[in-house]
Amino acid sequence: MGVLGQSLAAFIFEHKSKREPRPHLQLLRYMLDAWSERLHQNNKKLNPIIPILVYHGKQGWKKRDFDSYFGKKLPESILPFLPRFDYIFTHVTDMSDEQILELGKGLLINTFLMLKHIHDPDFIMHNAELIFINLTEPHSQQDFIVLVLAYFYKNSQLAKEKIHRFIQNLPKTLNKTAMSTYDMILEEGKKIGERERQRLEEELEEARQQVNKVILYLYQIDQKTPEEIALIVSKDQNYVETLISNSEEENIADN
Structure with missing residues (x-):
């Protein structure tokens, strides 16, 4: 993702090599981050942001509206409460x-x-x-x-x-x-x-x-016995017995 800012508008560039079923969600996060950063820098005015998505995958890409993500046609009364924005789409693989x-x-x-x-x-x-x-x-x-x-x-x-x-x-x-x-x-x-x-x-x-x-x-x-421990920790019983034996030898040497 890249962001290019200007006095009138800013551009967000995103490129995809695989098909993304809901690109609006990712683009919206980028836009919110950019606006939040602008406010953090004490800029009182926000710039419009134009998302640009470049795709070069092998599969087809069907561009659709944000309200289609909800699985069924929504009533007109609901639409004003959804984010409404578009993005510029370029399918590089389809270009000669x-x-x-x-x-x-x-x-x-x-x-x-x-x-x-x-x-x-x-x-x-x-x-x-x-x-x-x-x-x-x-x-x-x-x-x-x-x-x-x-x-x-x-x-x-x-x-x-x-x-x-x-x-x-x-x-x-x-x-x-x-x-x-x-x-x-x-x-x-x-x-x-x-x-x-x-x-x-x-x-x-x-x-x-x-x-x-x-x-x-x-x-x-x-x-626990070494056999029981081996089952609990999913280790070979010989590994468990060797570790116990070495630990006991070290304790004897220390004493």
Whole structure:
């Protein structure tokens, strides 16, 4: 979700890759958050907000009114008490490449082409010139390169050699930046993966320690047998017996 504010109106941009049955609810939350933030900043007047929803999923999307969410046709006397707002809807997947190119709006063209073909990485790999068309501003190049390469990184079915070949086929003004950007994304991904692995290991160890405490409590305080404890904590009986034996040996050594 992105918000672009102006003096007269503000725009909320939301994009979906999967069909959303009740988009008004999410858009309304965004609108309320934006208005609340404006009031929090001591702005006495609220701007109208125009929601814009861009969809690039494979399934069809049937746009409907908010009052249809209630499962039956409501009487006219109820309608004034419901939120009444619309949103601008763009189904990118249904647009042809020619229609997108006719938009003539810089980075919007590249973004829509990328979203339309995002489920077909081979198309992107073999149509770099189309995907990167009309990117003349350096900052636009950099932003879009990050977007494309981040997608490639998350798409596990693409081999690194293919991605490197894609980068090499880019115009010379882009491939050097793209290669350094991709290397940076890979390095950051490794760091995130390592931190996530460490976090999971710590959580597993903490859970294991908690289970061990329960086993010893059941044995020492509740006087349960190892067989009974194994059933209670869903552990192998050998595990329970080994833990109890080690704990008793440690107690003897301490005494």
